[in-house]
Structure formats: structure tokens, C-alpha cells
Amino acid sequence: MVPLMPATTVRELERELAQLRDASTEPGAAPRLRTSVMTHIAWVPERWVEAATGTLAGLAERHPSRTILLFPRPEDDSDALEGEVDYRCFVRGGEEREVCSEVISLRLCGARASAPASVVMPFLVSDLPVFLRWRGPLPFGAPELEQLAGVADRLVVDSGEWPEPRADLASLPSLFDRIAVSDIAWARTLPWRAAVAELWPDVREASAVRVAAPESVALLLGAWLETRLGRKVRLDHEPAGEIELVEVDGREARPTRIEPKTSSDLLSDQLELFGRDRIYEEAVRSFSSEPT
């Protein structure tokens, strides 16, 4: 558990942020320039804490932003808000200019865990887009997800983190009209999709795809092929820790160049997208229309 200041208030945290900002400026000097491109909210249930903080480390430089880490603890007896603020400045390579980012960590105890929007709203950077990284499976219909989806412009998930990807992918389209969705598992398939596209036109009539990869990746690749080609394609899935093989009707797709991306890079890429990903949405919608 991340150690945080016990029982605090939004106002107290605002005050601390302002003081940190002040302390980083020489007395009498002009106020420091803060550059930001977004507010990044991360919803991090207990078991994802380590992964989330690791990803964050590589993120700040590419995306000067305010990050709000939310640690829900609904099982706590108290309804306290615990929190901490941190101000980090990085010198951009070769430039004199420093980039500063703020990280606000909040633990939402008891009932507060189901009213997170009203806790983050005071902290959103004015006028900038809000990205919401949801760690672990999505609790469809739960107030915390409903509320935060109302606040954020883009939801970033990793369906690879879901224990039951097929069922959850089937529920996902209920969010599409309210918020743009990015899936990091889907982003990982990009070089493979490009490689499959290289097989055109031989795969025009494809009827089967063999995928050795984590389950959600395999499901997404199968659904993608079906929706793109507009025909039924059988999926043969072999479990694997990462994407090892994609074979369409016995033809192996060979990505020309697979840069192994870090989790920070993958998240960073998603934070540069704004619009809806129509191709992804179509693929995912096929899970809810299909009889299981």
C-alpha cells in the first residue's frame, strides 16, 4: 500500500500543490511555467498498484500532465480521503526548459470509492482532455465507472488484464457512445495486423486464423479479421504470454519490425489519440452480436 497522508480534504491538497509550485520558484522570480497537455486519471485497485506506478515513471516526460492516481478501498470502514501531492520537474534533453508534472495520489476509502468523479473534478486541468486509465476488469454499470466515464474523454484499458475477456468485450460497446475507448492489447496487435494486411489479396476468402497469444489478443485479431473481411473466420487459439504466431489459412503473418514497446510507451501512444477507433469498435461489437 502506498503511504499517504491520512484524512485530508481537496482544499488541503490544493494548498499543498500551490505551495510545492511556489517552492519550486525562486523568491521574486517570475512564476514557473507549467506546461500540460492533459489530465491523466488512473483507477488503480490494490493489486495493480505496482504495475501502475512503474508505467507512470516513463510517462511524464512525453506527456507533461497532471496525473491523478485513484486507489479505491471500498472495504475500508472509514469514508476518509487520504492523499498526497508530488511535483516533479524534468529537464528536457538539450533544452534549458524544465517540464514539471504534478502527481496527485488519492485513496478513496469506504463509500467514497463509489463517488470518485466528485473527488477528481476539482483537480482537472482546465480545458484539457481527460484520459482515464482503468486497471483490471471494468465493473460495468458500477457507479465509479459510470461517473468517471462521464468526466473523461478517453478510456484506456488493457483487455489483457481481464480474467474473462470474451464476456467483458461483449459488454464494452455499451460505453462506445459515451467515451472513446483505447485498448492496449489492441495496440499490441498493430504490427501483426499490418503483417496480415500484407497477405492481401490471398486472404480475401480466409476461413480460419490461428493465433498463439494471450486470449484477449487472439479474440480481437479474430474479430478484426471477421469484421474487415465480412465473413465468418474460425479462430484457433493457442495460449501464450505474448503474440507469437498469427497464421491465416496456413499463411504466416510476419511483422517486418516489432519494436518491443514498454508499458509506458504503449500507454503514451494511446494518450495521443483523440477520436474514436472505428475499426476497434466494429471488431468488439461482434462479440455482443454473436450468439455464444
Add this chain to the structure above:
Amino acid sequence: MTEVVTAENPLLEGLRMRKPPEPFALSIFGASGDLTQRKLLPALYALALRRLLPERFGIVGVSRTEMSTEEFRERMRQAVVEHGRDEFRTDVWEALAESLSYVAADFGMEGGEEPLIACLDELDETRGTAGNRVYYLAVPPKAFAPIVTALGRRRSAKGWTRLIVEKPFGHDLTSARELNDLVHAYFQEDEIFRIDHYLGKETVQNMLVLRFANGIFEPIWNRQFVDHVQITVAESLGIESRAGFYEEAGAIRDVVQNHLLQLVALTAMEPPIDFEAEAVRNEKVKVLRALHTPGAKHVVRGQYGPGFIEGEEVVGYREEAGVTADSQTETYVAAKIWVDNWRWADTPFYIRTGKRLPRRETTIAIQFKRAPHPPFAVDSEGGLRPNVLLIHIQPDEGVSLAVGAKVPGQGLSIRTVHMDFLYGGAFRLGLPEAYERLILDCLNGDATLFTRADEVEEQWALVDAMVAPWRRDRPHFPNHAAGTWGPHAADELLHRDGRSWRRH
């Protein structure tokens, strides 16, 4: 606005010292009240700490409550400890406490002013306050008349006299005029200092500097470049313990009439000839006169119901202590207003204020028109928003500019980048509280940041016109949940124009 003393003392030349105010005797009416404790004494202490008060002065607390000077000093000491923004220094406090006295007086009774007059005369003798008088009316409006009348009749024969009047200044145009007539019967306009503490905030002054000291903004500060302006005065707090006052006033009288319209005036005004009180106020009043009365469908009122603030459940307005169960009082107002002049024709100013909104925020957002033909790929569209100049007044103070910039890396991906200059605002120790600034300005006789009689009347005339249609229909209250950005109709107000409120 900063004066430099050089004339009398050649040794001070080049030292750029602010002239200390002349000796004065300050009487605070409502000395047993909340404002005195929370704002006035802490402000006086902060001024004393910074050596901004003259050597000779006296402060008299006045109210009807019986207490000794000793008790009053002790209460004020606690007030400074609790509400002061600086470290409490015993030596500074003791020097200030020595100047404090207390007079229990009821001006509602015949001859009620005698004890105060006697005390002030004595101060002239013992503390050399030279007949200079400042009267601070921190009492409810119903208590004004007897106090103003008595003070007016018993003006000090020597020195100058200044009268500080707290808001609210009237509750409609008629009462504001009556109040102006009352004070004008005994005081000149340049002796009257009507407080709007928003004007004491650094950023409001910075706004003038930003606009008129920088060549780059003024040329684009007009209808040709500005698409529209949004001014937000949002509170996340409810009405606390002020139900009695709030039930009468509502959001329109509590905030729109004064703060919001002043912010509109400062945003829209023409450059003043100089930063002297009359020049600045002349320009502000021109804007207020040019405000077109919004039609009924351009004004939206709301009242909050139960909801969530900072993750906690809060009650609706009608459930607040002291509020009637079917209260029609508005806790939210939004309006679209036009400044009918050459500079702003066809440029709407959207204003909104409310209690129990999602966050505490006072901002002025100047939304510029979109670049006419961006020669970039379509996929940058989502990430590229029109330029916005944001002036933050609360809780942070400062300015931000949103500009389109290239995302580092390959390709020409463009997104909106915010560049902020934030001063730390209300929380920064180095920034003076509004009341410090205002009290000091009054002691120096500088009325720039105070509201003039004609401004107040223009503001009320507009508010009266806005509320007139309200008498005809009963609103369906509550019409938004606490912790949300107001009623649906407020969103419609902008959607009809193809715009939307800033989301946060």
C-alpha cells in the same frame, strides 16, 4: 497606483518606498461579527507586520455587544492567530493591540454615537490621529441608516473622512439609490468606498496589467478575434450558516450583481487614460451601460438538490438548515449577455455562478476564433482546440494560454498544450489578501478598486431586469444535483449557439 515619496524628503528619492498612509482613526462597526474576525483584523495585522501602517493610528471596534477593551483585544488576538496568513509575532501583535479599543454603542438609540465620538476625540489627543476618520460598516444593511446619519451629522472638523461600505449595497435599484442618497446627504462620492472584495484580488489587477501593459493582447481583444467569453464563479461549498442572508439574496444578488458584472466590466472595458480611480471607473461604467438586458430565455436559474461533493453525500438546498422546504431561491444563475459596443458587437459573454458546483473556481476564459484553415491532417482535429486565454482568479491565481503544438516524435501530430503561469493564489503566503489591499488603498484615499455609485446603480438596473420575468413563473426546483455543473437549461443556452461551457 504605487506612489513614491520624493517631494518632502530628498533622502527618500530613488528609494521607491510606498508612502505610508497618513495617521487615522479607524472605527469598525460590527466589531463583534464574523467579518471583523475572519478578515479585517487579520488584514490589519498583516499590514502592521509589513510596516504598511503609519506610526500614529487608532482602531476602535464598535458594536452593541457589551465587552471591555481587554476582552475585545483578546478576541482579536485569537482571530489573528486563527485566520492570519502570517506567523503570529507577539511583538507585532502587542503594538497593534495597543492601538485597539472597544466601544459598545447602539446607534439605533438617540445619542447612541456619543461614546464613539468621545473615544475618537480622545484618540486625536492620545495617538495623534489628527481628525482623520475611516468608518468601516461591517454591519447588516438594515443597520446602515442610523450609523451613516449620526456619523454624517457629527463629522470631524479636522482632517479627512472616509466611509467603507460592505456588500450588499442595496437589494435592488430602488434600495441602492436610496442608500446612495443617504450617504450622499453627508459624504462626497470620493469619501465613499464600496467594497467588492473580488476587486482586491491580485489577478483582477493583473488582468488590467495583462491587457494594457502587453502590446500583444489588446489588438486581438475584440469581436474580430474573440469568439466568445466565459466567466465562471463557482463554489463547491453550500450556503454554510448563511441561510438567512442567502434566502433573501440568492445567487443573482450574492454574486452576479457585484463580482460577476465587475469581472465582465474589467474584461470588456476600453483602456483607461491612466490607472487613477476616476479613469478606470469611467471605463467600467461605460461597459455596464452598454450591457444589453438579456431576454428571459437567455437567463437560466437553478437550485441544487442532493448530490456528491468531494466524494461525500451532501443535502440539497431545501434541506439546508434555515431554508424553507419549498424555497424558490436560486443557487445557480447562468446568462448570455451582450456588450453593445463597437468592440464587442456579436460577441457573447456567457456568465455563470453557483453553489455546490463540482469545484471552487473563478475564471475568465477568452475563447479565440479557430484558425481559419489549418493546413494539417484531419487526425489532429480532435486534439486541437481553439486558443483560449484563461485568467484564473480562484483558487489558483495566474494565466494560462492554450496553444496548438506538435507532439514530440514522428509525424505532424498536433495537440493543445497549456502554458500556465500560476502564482499559487489564495494559498501563496506572498500574496496579499484582498482585504489588506483594499484597506490600505482606502487609507491612502485610492478608490480605484472600489465600486462607484453609478456602477452600483447600473449593476442593479441590469439585475432588476433579469429577475423581473422570474416573478411570473415558478421554477421547478431543485433542477440539478449538487456536484454537477448546473441545470440542463444552462447547457442548452450555449448549445443553441453551437458552443458549450468549458467542461472543467
